[in-house]
Amino acid sequence: MRTLVCTAMLLLIASAAIAGGPGNCYDPSARAGYVCPNDVCAGNAVITEKNGNCRSCDHALAAVKSLTHVAVVLYDGVDLFDVTGPTEVFAIAGGFYVYTVSEDGRAIRSGGLEIEPDFRIGNCPWPDVLVVAGKGSSEHMRGWLDTVGKDADIVLETGGVSSGIDGALDIVAKMKGDESARRAARAMEYESWLAQAGQK
Template sequence: MAQRTVLVVLFDDVQSLDVTGPVEVFAGADKHVPGTYRVRTASLDGGAVRTSSGLTLVPDTALADAPAPHTLLVPGGQGTRVPDPRLTEWLREHGPRAERLVSVCTGAILLAEAGLLDGRRATTHWAYSDTLARNHPAIEVDAEPIYVRDGHVSTSAGVTAGIDLALALVEEDLGREVALGVARHLVVFLRRPGNQAQFSAQLRAQTARREPLREVQQWIAEHPGGDLGVESLAARALLSPRHFARAFRTETGMTPGRYVDRVRLEHARRLLEDTGEGVEEISRASGYGTPEAMRRAFVRALATSPAEYRRRFRPAPVR
């Protein structure tokens, strides 16, 4: 098996975890199967860079002297806000030569500035997806998934999503058992599919300013299997259904129905991942009522059935 060179681009104000997370995955895979990956780091001039948290990273070499990579990995961080034109030009010239092009978090902005995402579907950190879409209309930006793979180009959301993507690439290269071994060593689960949402419903929505609406948000999270219709929730907030629906959307950025859908889906996924309960029990506990209703919700949101989701993403017991 030919050794794959993974070249990680470094720059000032890079997010350190965007670098070290994937690096640990590929380095760990090479320990499991020696000779499969050669990880190298490079900055524009070969000098040390200071991360956004203040850590100093010393690269192996300058980009001009870097080996031709199989996988070119571009991390994110504050340093992507105003990209160095020299780095953008280097990516424009060398990016197309890599067999696999990968970005973590706002590293997608650097790839976009270099024209490497035009005509492709991509993601980035949720907080910057609108900016990416606005500045680069030729890119199909999807803010929902933790990572997106479009041909040989892969983009991921923030920080830990880079680990998920790196594990998926290792699984593609070396098989699930190797990827699972790396995940166990790093004490992470090899279970998050790329189409999993970047954050939970509670984080996705804003917290309501008014106490009655905040209490309703908490009630929904604690009682996903309960009566969560607008009339019932409005009565809990002591508001008319129409006033409640309007106020909830204004203060959270999401309709009550959409919020309930997300909470129920998240609750069902968690039960599928973490318990041995049957699909029928989980459908009731999550407010779907029937397995068929839950199946439709899963197919609509995740493009997979509950049974398949559990089979693929419930972590295997560590021995």
């Protein structure tokens, strides 16, 4: 009986490993396809099956899996300053695929705005970097964040616009090199990080 229970447990663990944890988050097919790496282009939000050039801006498409995945968590009432600061940094730095995710994929409301997320937690590609602003998400979402956070290379918890931007620039410097981070900071006219980076 004991052996049976153990076998059943092992099977459960094995099937969880194959299925890949929460929802389809770890499904490798979620990292397939090509996307426009130009963050100001509409093609940046559209994944296509075929390689080639972007239909909107003619920029050469990039393989989705070649880009560092950044999932930005959205929920009702999330502080938008904490969200937009880091996303802007990653988008400007280049080499990142930045997407938003909410618990059920439905639009969230904050600061009088309604924002449509790219994914829900059940179908988003698994992130290399997880950006979590504040602690207002639901218990279900927090459980997901705990699980996914353990596998992510970096979890950036932001609280305040400048800490979010600083944290994102530090991540860019670490993953893509100091020059990429400096370029992004200059483009954002974010002098304080540049001054600090100069002292490093």
